[in-house]
Amino acid sequence: MDLNKSGSVEETIFTNKVNGIRAAYNVADRKIIVSHIGELDQDKVNTISTLVETQMEYLGVSKSAIKKIFNIVIETLQNICIHGEKDNNGYQLTYFIIGKHLNEFTIFSGNIVNTTVAEKLNKRLNSIKSLSDSDLKKQYMDVLSNGELSSKGGAGLGFLTIALKSNNNLDFDFEILNKEYSLFSLQSKVLG
């Protein structure tokens, strides 16, 4: 798979997805305030998170909303760094976009996952989405009391954190790229 190759099936599906999000924000009252397409590493995570903070402060968003958004941004970006699949050339195709509609901020992200991971994620996120606020907090405390970091550094708290900070206002989908891989897209909303 060559994700960096313009015109490949995989690259076309990815580009259509990103263009779709951009188009949805290319109207009155809506604006894209942060956008990053391409590879991610910890340095980029630091840069993007600082940029998000600065932009939010500039827009006059409340401190508690900035904190929620910052939490989601870090969890999302670090998830991608740890779990995002790379192509044959070691290239990692990802997107990260924050859109603003009035006082609602939507954090969009996408990365490539293999079919096995896609199935696990689908199950895990559907189960999180079905939880009430109190069950979310309960599961968070369960993972906190029993959780250990995996060899990849995942804790099992990442998606729970995103769900808690967005009041479980999250959505996701998988688009099949080829036999082995899918594009995993996640979005969550926070009111500023």
Place this chain on the structure above:
Amino acid sequence: MNRLEIAASNNTPHIILDGDSKSIVIEGKSFPEDSKEFYRPVIEWMDAFKATNPSELEVFFNLFYLSSSSIISVKQFLMKVVELGNSGAKTTVIWAYDEDDDDIKKTGEDYQKLTKLNFEYKINE
């Protein structure tokens, strides 16, 4: 007993572990790429400190952001504080936070609930 100081970076906190004054300070933001690796020296220091049979330990936290993997690592550190308490040392955790920062306050309360350690809350001036 050794003193270990870790300087803050863009995504990791400033940490001072001081065996002489029997105190630990952890302040700043924490979202390292590999949280387990980042907190490993802190956990190891705690084991070495425990071996000196200390009478007390005061831990001062003033964090304004913790990623989910950092939250697990700090819990593992706090479990070492619990071990120390179980072996007879008097332990205190001071949890400082900004007045309007409910998130960090709640994280402290979660830790207190989980560890049953003696937590004192302090609002930053």
